[in-house]
Amino acid sequence: MAKLTLSVCKAYKNSGRFRIHKENTSKHWKHYFVEDYFDDGDWKFSSEWVNPIKAQLLKRKIVHRMIWQCDYCDRQFEVLGRKNSKFECPYCDE
Numbered sequence: 001m002a003k004l005t006l007s008v009c010k011a012y013k014n015s016g017r018f019r020i021h022k023e024n025t026s027k028h029w030k031h032y033f034v035e036d037y038f039d040d041g042d043w044k045f046s047s048e049w050v051n052p053i054k055a056q057l058l059k060r061k062i063v064h065r066m067i068w069q070c071d072y073c074d075r076q077f078e079v080l081g082r083k084n085s086k087f088e089c090p091y092c093d094e
C-alpha cells in the first residue's frame, strides 16, 4: 500500500562528531510515515530523509488520525486520512 505521511519536519541528520554547522546545512527534512497498517490496528511506522522539494509535496499529503462516523450506520471507527476525505465504513462493508 501507499505510504501515509504523518509528519514532515526538519531534523538533524548528523549527531555526534560534526555538530557545528551553519544554519540550513545542519538540518534536513525527515518524513515520518505509516508504511502499513492492518485491520487489527497494528501500524508499522517508518521514517526517511527526503529532499526539500519532496518535503513540500509530502506536506500537502499529511494524514490525520481521526474518528470517523459512518453516515449510514452511525458507527464510529478510527481512520488515518486526509481531512475532508471519504472513508469506507468497515461495518457497512460486511
Ligand SMILES: [Zn+2]
Pocket (backbone or CB within 6 Å): 070, 071, 072, 073, 074, 075, 089, 090, 091, 092, 093
Ligand atoms: Zn457504516
